[in-house]
Amino acid sequence: MPVEESGETTMEAGRPPTPVLPGLWVFAPNRDSRGGTSWLLAPRGQAPLLIDVPAYTAANLAVLQEAGGGKILLTSREGHGRCRRWQEALGWPVRLQEQEAYLLPGVKGLAPFGDELDLGGGLRALWTPGPTPGSCVVHAAGELDVLFCGRLLVPTAPGEARPLRTARTFHWDRQRRSLESLHRWLPPGSPRWIASGAGLGALQGEKLIDGGRGLLDDLLNGLQEGLLDPS
16 A cells, blocks of 8 residues: 655655656655655656656655656556655646545545546556556657556566566456557557666666567567466
8 A cells, every 4th residue: 555644754865866868867766665666757848757756855855846847647556655745745736547546535636547648748658457456657759768667567687577476466367468458559669668667676777678669579479478477
């Protein structure tokens, strides 16, 4: 379940997000989201988009306040963290798939969506249930060509990620079907990069997975041939 308030009276200093590509930053793993990873997408000339919420620290708050008005998009209940506190501090609207909106009662600016969402500027979101009921992914088209996959795909080795069945998986068959839907939904040849919302430790220092389309092709072939181990 998401963690909202802990009764803390002081804020950790923390460390700011790390630049990864022009207009893209990654935050340190967030213990409030079971070690999940959040991303800040802010290409030149576009309003920032915070994909899942990072730890509520002074360093992160300073960076996001300086970024100006933006939006928060949650890829699943695993990335909610202290969403209410972040929304109150920034005043940014929160977008999430409608299946999990009930988990954030009292959060202002909450705007659920259904199957798909067009965020403008080449940004689109797709509902991909499986890891959780309201899981979704975000694709940034154009020069960046990054797929923010939430926990639909989990890093397993440098340059590798796959769907994993765990004790917390909502519905494994739906997760498999979501991978097929994602493959059809993406533009031909996309994405170049995959940015996971799961812990990135398996990437051994890397933050992104290059060759994202090839990876998705291989995973889809594995699913169709029954070769992808669900565990």
